[in-house]
Amino acid sequence: MAVYTEVTPAQAAALLQQLGLGELLELRGCPGGIENTNYFASVQAPDGARHEYVLTLFERLGFEQLPFYLCLMQHLAAKGIPVPNPAPDASGQILHRLLGKPAALVNKLPGQSVLAPHPAHCAQLGTLLARMHLAALDYPRQQPNLRGLAWWNQTAPEVLPHLSPAQAALLRSELALQNELAQQPRYHSLPRGPVHADLFRDNALFEGDRLTGVFDFYFAGCDTWLFDLSVALNDWCIDLASGQPDASRSHALLTAYQNLRPLSAAEHELLPLLLRAAALRFWLSRLWDWYLPRDAAMLVPHDPTHFERVLCARVAHA
Structure with a gap:
C-alpha cells in the first residue's frame, strides 16, 4: 500500500454516503505496499x-x-473464504470512481500479519490456499496473470542496464529457462485457475495463532496453481537473512495444502522450476520498482537483492 493520490476526508465521506455505509470518523493513509493508493x-x-x-x-x-479482482473477492467471500468483500452501491456495483480513478471499499479484516511465521502458521496458510484454489474453480471470469511471463519478457530489458554482468547473466538465463518451459506440454498439463499470485506473509492476518484471512488480490489472475503455491513457499518458508528455504516450514505448508488438494505427478516434477519462476517474478518487479520508481507519499520500495538471493538458492537446490 502507498499514497499516490491524496484523498480528503470530505471526498471519502461522500463515497461512504453514496454506499450507505455511514459517517466517516477517521481517514488514515496506509504506508505499506507499492501499487495503489490506500487508506x-x-x-x-x-x-x-x-x-x-x-x-x-x-x-x-x-x-x-x-472487475476480475473485485468479483473474485466477492465470489470467494460468498463461499466462506475469509477475504475482504467489496462494498456495493444501491445498484450492486462494487467498482466505484473517486477523483477520476477507479476505487473500491472493502471491509478491513481482523488480526495482524505474522512476519516471523512458524510451521503452524505455514500449515494454516497452506490449507487456506488450497481452499481458495478449489473455491475458485467455478469462477466464470478470465484474465491472465498480468505479471506473468509476458510481463517478465517486457520488463527485463528495462532493468538490465542497471545490473552487474553477473546479475544480467542470471536474469537472462532464468528468463530463457522459463520461456522454454512455457512451450512444453508438461507445463500446459498443470492444473490452473484464478490465483492470488502475491500471497506473502504481510498479505495474511492472524489473531493469536489463528489465521483470520488473506487480502490484496490486485495481482490475481489465471495461472497455474503451482505458481501460486510457489509464490507462497518463496516467502513463508524462506529465511529472510539468507534467502535459503526452511525445510520445516516448507513441509508444513506443502503437507497442509496437499491434504486438501494433492499435487499431480507433473506438479511434483515441475515444482523446482516454478519456485525459480516465482523468485524471478519478484526479483524483476523489485528491480523495476527500485530503479524506475514512481512518486508516492509514504512509499518505500522493497530491496531487490532479497529475491536475487532466493532465486540463487532455488537454482542451487534445483
Missing part, C-alpha cells in the same frame, strides 16, 4: 456500530481489468 477508514454505521474499511484508488489497473 484506512473508520466509519460509524447508521445503527451506531463502528466498522473499519480499506479504501483503494487504483493507480495502474483500469476499469476494464478491475
Whole structure:
C-alpha cells in the first residue's frame, strides 16, 4: 500500500454516503505496499456500530481489468473464504470512481500479519490456499496473470542496464529457462485457475495463532496453481537473512495444502522450476520498482537483492 493520490476526508465521506455505509470518523493513509493508493477508514454505521474499511484508488489497473479482482473477492467471500468483500452501491456495483480513478471499499479484516511465521502458521496458510484454489474453480471470469511471463519478457530489458554482468547473466538465463518451459506440454498439463499470485506473509492476518484471512488480490489472475503455491513457499518458508528455504516450514505448508488438494505427478516434477519462476517474478518487479520508481507519499520500495538471493538458492537446490 502507498499514497499516490491524496484523498480528503470530505471526498471519502461522500463515497461512504453514496454506499450507505455511514459517517466517516477517521481517514488514515496506509504506508505499506507499492501499487495503489490506500487508506484506512473508520466509519460509524447508521445503527451506531463502528466498522473499519480499506479504501483503494487504483493507480495502474483500469476499469476494464478491475472487475476480475473485485468479483473474485466477492465470489470467494460468498463461499466462506475469509477475504475482504467489496462494498456495493444501491445498484450492486462494487467498482466505484473517486477523483477520476477507479476505487473500491472493502471491509478491513481482523488480526495482524505474522512476519516471523512458524510451521503452524505455514500449515494454516497452506490449507487456506488450497481452499481458495478449489473455491475458485467455478469462477466464470478470465484474465491472465498480468505479471506473468509476458510481463517478465517486457520488463527485463528495462532493468538490465542497471545490473552487474553477473546479475544480467542470471536474469537472462532464468528468463530463457522459463520461456522454454512455457512451450512444453508438461507445463500446459498443470492444473490452473484464478490465483492470488502475491500471497506473502504481510498479505495474511492472524489473531493469536489463528489465521483470520488473506487480502490484496490486485495481482490475481489465471495461472497455474503451482505458481501460486510457489509464490507462497518463496516467502513463508524462506529465511529472510539468507534467502535459503526452511525445510520445516516448507513441509508444513506443502503437507497442509496437499491434504486438501494433492499435487499431480507433473506438479511434483515441475515444482523446482516454478519456485525459480516465482523468485524471478519478484526479483524483476523489485528491480523495476527500485530503479524506475514512481512518486508516492509514504512509499518505500522493497530491496531487490532479497529475491536475487532466493532465486540463487532455488537454482542451487534445483
